[in-house]
Amino acid sequence: MRVDELPVDERIKRIIRERGIEELYPPQAEALMSGVLEGKNLVLAIPTASGKTLVSEIVMVNKLLREGGKAVYLVPLKALAEEKYREFKEWEVLGLRVAATTGDYDSTDEWLGRYDVIIATAEKFDSLLRHGSNWIEDVKLVVADEVHLIGSYDRGATLEMILSHMLGKAQILALSATVGNAEELAEWLDAALVMSDWRPVQLRKGVFHIGQLFWEDGGIDRYPENWESLAIDAVKKGKQALVFVNTRRSAEKEALSLSSKIARLLTKPETRQLDELVSSIEDNPTTEKLKRALRGGVAFHHAGLSRAERTMIEDAFRSKLIKVIVATPTLAAGVNTPAFRVIIRDTKRYAGFGWTDIPVLEIQQMMGRAGRPKYDKVGEAIIVARTEEPRRLMEKYIHGKPEKLFSMLANEQAFRSQILALVTNFRIGNFRELVSFLERTFYAHQRRDIASLEYKAKNVVYFLIENGFIDMDMNDRFMPLPFGKRSSQLYIDPLTAKKFKDAFPKLENNPNPFGIFQLIASTPDMATLNARRREMEDYLDLAYEMEDKLYTNIPYYEDSRFQGFLGQIKTAKVLLDWINEVPETRIYETYNIDPGDLYRILELADWLMYSLIELYRLFEPEEDVLNYLRDLHLRLRHGVREELLELVKLPNIGRKRARALYNAGFRSQEDIMRAKVRDLLEVEGIGMKVVEGLFRHFGVEMPKGAKKDSKKAEKARKGTLDAFLK
DNA sequence: CTAGGTGCCATTTAGACAGCATGTC
């Protein structure tokens, strides 16, 4: 179908044509003619990169131009929210306003109600629903991207609840990967279903086994025995490859190994550009390996890397500078990084209780990354059979059907949080109303019988009543209590809230960082580190040494919680080091963790620390304890000792600069305000930009001649070894 | 004596959402 023929606003067609699109892909046309444009719900189950985004853009903009109101676009990852934000921004020329909001990213500080398209993670939107903003009722359309995540164990319930809430109140457009039971999903949502395997770039799949590449169509190619030859061959052909493995260690190892072989295939300018890239990367034990791999045009990609490094790698891959990425599943679900050839080294994964097959759905998502729309006519996806029978892999992953989706609403952690929210934030007044709400869920639709769900719900309600989240009056009506309401708004697991509450008396008597950090780490919302075998004794010793600081007893070795407890101690120690200004690099080394891990721990601890304070405020807090907690929260956020808290509030001053200033004698904001520019510039890490920022912050004019001074100083430095090394 | 290979054994194992109020080195 031609874009001209679309029954939508002319302005929409104009913008699409300006992108160079004249003709729609068949599944896009089918989707748009399914009734979505007239307001019908739609489940669109087609492969990644076959144009789902364009369909949702047309549906959103058409609806907004015609009816007004708001559209919400739900994504599973923060990084995807940013990606979509940049894409959708283009529609602002039509007078629509686009905003993205996630836990750590608001595109603007203006209130969301003023925007027409709101991109959010599912959890963020769930949280917005709980806060009950007025603009929610203006939402006329919800687009749920990657809706198959409804079947994800830990995050599926959130998505399911959002859709249950919005069903009937707004139009729903659900975008899904190919799944085993898309019909079931469509029935639940009372939606049309468009399914297709069509792709703009053809996909050729095969299985590799000791030098032989068996294509799905029966063809066989011969290669050197080792699978690495597949990646090398792609590079020789002037293409790129993406390799998926199942551990971080493997990703790093294979990247380094490939790097040494691919280095010689690079051109001189490429080598130079790669060197440039390498020099822009921060130094730490993980990036040291990354840099070595990069020099050969190869990168590894996993959650241990920082955000900045990950985006850098993705960008350099997209611009074809990096030839091969060896990645853990991070990349399969993340932002768009297609490659000519996808090589799947592993089809099994350790899942806490042994090795399990990676689901077909996920393998197909990896394979779907094959083929770059603008450069390739065909993309190749190859599964490597190393220990597995090649024929089995072919049957299961290439000819096989993806799994069915199952509701994960009954997952206890998610369920108790959702039930609490229903009572405290969604005016569910008694058990009957609760059950009738649950009847609208995918769980109920799929199982038909919700007796077991009712039983679970009852237990959760008892738990919530017993622990003071909610209460029940004489007529069996639910009454939200402040503790429950706040827990729900803070978006923490009720069990986390209970743990905090139970610890308050002890905490009040003995407030101290280690005890608080262990408490936070013991919470189901925290990601704790694992104590390694050889570390276990050290952390046990540490626990005993700090026994009087803890708010919990040390479990015995036989106790099932023992292993977890040591992990909590390790996590608490990392946090303690952080607020005692131990340099990041040393933290990575001593605890054998990667930058991404530290970042994640800090992010979670920050959120939970805030939540702990907010909950403590509900229980007749002691003023000095409250202040102590607030200071600790700030220390946690900035990674500094107490004496730096004042300095770190200044713009562009973090833990390093604050320490440098303090050691140089600038101990308060007052000191800095009075300081001479020249003296400030002497301090390590403080340059003209930072000083200007400081003066602007204080609202003071820069002393005359200061700028000249600094230029002079810089000139003087020119020609020195220092300047040369820069 | 040493560089490199072999075999055995212990150890480890993917990812990432949420509050709130503003800006790291």
Add this chain to the structure above:
DNA sequence: CTAAATGGCACCTAG
């Protein structure tokens, strides 16, 4: 509890 891959280490061998 499950099991595959990896890295460290002791030991061995060819030169």
